[in-house]
Amino acid sequence: MPSAEKTVQIGRTPEVVFAFLARGENDARWRPNVLDVARVSGDGVGARYKQGLKGPGGSRIPADYEVTGFEPGRRLAFQATGSVVRTQGEYTLTPADGGGTRLTLKLAWQPSGLSRFLGPVVGKTFEEEIAALDTLRDLLESEA
Numbered sequence: 001m002p003s004a005e006k007t008v009q010i011g012r013t014p015e016v017v018f019a020f021l022a023r024g025e026n027d028a029r030w031r032p033n034v035l036d037v038a039r040v041s042g043d044g045v046g047a048r049y050k051q052g053l054k055g056p057g058g059s060r061i062p063a064d065y066e067v068t069g070f071e072p073g074r075r076l077a078f079q080a081t082g083s084v085v086r087t088q089g090e091y092t093l094t095p096a097d098g099g100g101t102r103l104t105l106k107l108a109w110q111p112s113g114l115s116r117f118l119g120p121v122v123g124k125t126f127e128e129e130i131a132a133l134d135t136l137r138d139l140l141e142s143e144a
Contacts, residue, residue, distance in 0.1 A: 006130040007104040010137045012144060014073040014093040014101045020140060021076050021091055024049040024065075030136040033128055035060055044070040048081070086110060105133055 010017055020026055024047070028034045035052040042048060047067040055061035069077030069090065077090040089107045096102045107129060 003106065003108040004127065004130045005104065005106045006133050007102055008133045008137050009096050009100055009102055011100045011141045014095060017101045017103055017140060018073045018076065018091075018093055020136075022070070022072075024051075027051070030139050031129065031132050032135070040064075042067075103133065103136075105130060 024037050024039055027037050033053045035054055037049055037051040040048045040050050045067055047070075049065050049067075051063045051065060052060040053063045064081050065078045066081050067076070068079050068088075069075050073093060075090065075092050078088070080087040087107060087109045089105065092104045092106075094102045
C-alpha cells in the first residue's frame, strides 16, 4: 500500500493548529494542488467536504472527503470519498518540547481495480502533500 509520512514542528499550540486544520476551507491556503474546497455537511466526525484538485492540463479532479476522526488538539483523520483513488489520511498533534506543536501527517492508499495503474501519479501527489506541511508551518507562524 503506497504511503507517505512527515513531521514538522510549528510554533503554535496544538489547539491553534488543530482549529486551522479542522476548517477544511483553509486547505486552499497552504496545499498547492487544491483548487477549491467547501464544507457540504456536518461538523467533526462525519463532516463532508467537496474538493477539487489540479489535474493534467489544469483540469479539475474531484477529491471529496469525509472526516473520520476528530479529537480537538490531538488528531484529525479523513478519507477520500469522491475519487477512484481512495486515500486515507491522519494528522496527529502533540505538544513540542519548548512549546509549539509536533504535527505528523500520514497518508495511505489502497489500490484497487483500475486505480492501481495510478501509482506514480498518487506517489507524486503524496510527495507534494507532505512537502506542503512546510508551507502550513510558515503560514501559521506568520499569523502568530
